[in-house]
Amino acid sequence: MTQRVQLATVMDRLAVDEVVTDYAAAVDDGDWEAYQRLFTPDGRADYRSAGGVEGSAREIAAWLAENLRLFPMRQHLIVNRRVRFETLDQDTGDTARVRADYVNPMRFTADGAGAAAPDFVCGGRYAFGLLRTYDGWRLTEVVVQEKWRRLPEPDAARVTD
Template sequence: MTQREELATVLDRLAVDAVVTGYAVAVDDADWAGYRALFTPGGRADYRTAGGIEGPAAEVADWLAETMRLFPVRQHLIVNRRLRLEHHGGVPGDRAALRADYVNPMMFDTPPEGTTADDGPRRPAEPNVMTGGRYAFGLVRTEDGWRISSVVVQEKWRRTTL
């Protein structure tokens, strides 16, 4: 691989990492327009192993918007990213696959201990639901940069406290 090809690969890795980080931040911040913008026009998401749905990213974003109202506090941590970039004879290609583990604590909106909901603004207590598993992202280089063509969630564990 030439120095130019190595540089292109590094830039692709950084760009793909930004998309995956943007995905986590969009879900955590309830930025559903931002979530949709991360996907290709035909992009799909599959949350079935986590009790969700599978379908076009826009449809899944609507489902997430409704479901995540239960958990106003959430923080996806996406780690152990393993990226495989397509290459053609040493030249970077337009497709990538990324597998990454996640931990996702989420909290119901509850009143502070010793108060009721009528006492003022509600704030989270401790995580009510914590999940972990693996994401499998398919990514495509577009005119607008790297975008998600597919994401599949494989939830491996869940802990719930009430």
């Protein structure tokens, strides 16, 4: 591999990593327009393993906007990223696959009585598919594989004998 090819590969890895990071930030910030811009026009996402839906980026953004209103605080942590470049139409490096683990702590909306809002935490693995476009790397698919979740503990003060 020449130095030029090595440099191009490093630049692609950084660009792909940025898309994954931008994905997490868009979800955490509730920026659904930015979320949709990360996808190719035919890009899709599948959240069914986490109790969600599968659909186009537009459909998923609408579903996330509705369902994540329960959680005003969200913080995706996407780690252990494994990036692999693939071949498309004889051109090496036009597609990429990323497998990455996630931990996603979220806080429920506080009740009006001033009680502290409980936390909800889940974790699992993402499978991202990406395509190099004229506008840079874009997501063709996102598949969520939720592996675990921790629900809030029942409020001990509400438990009666």
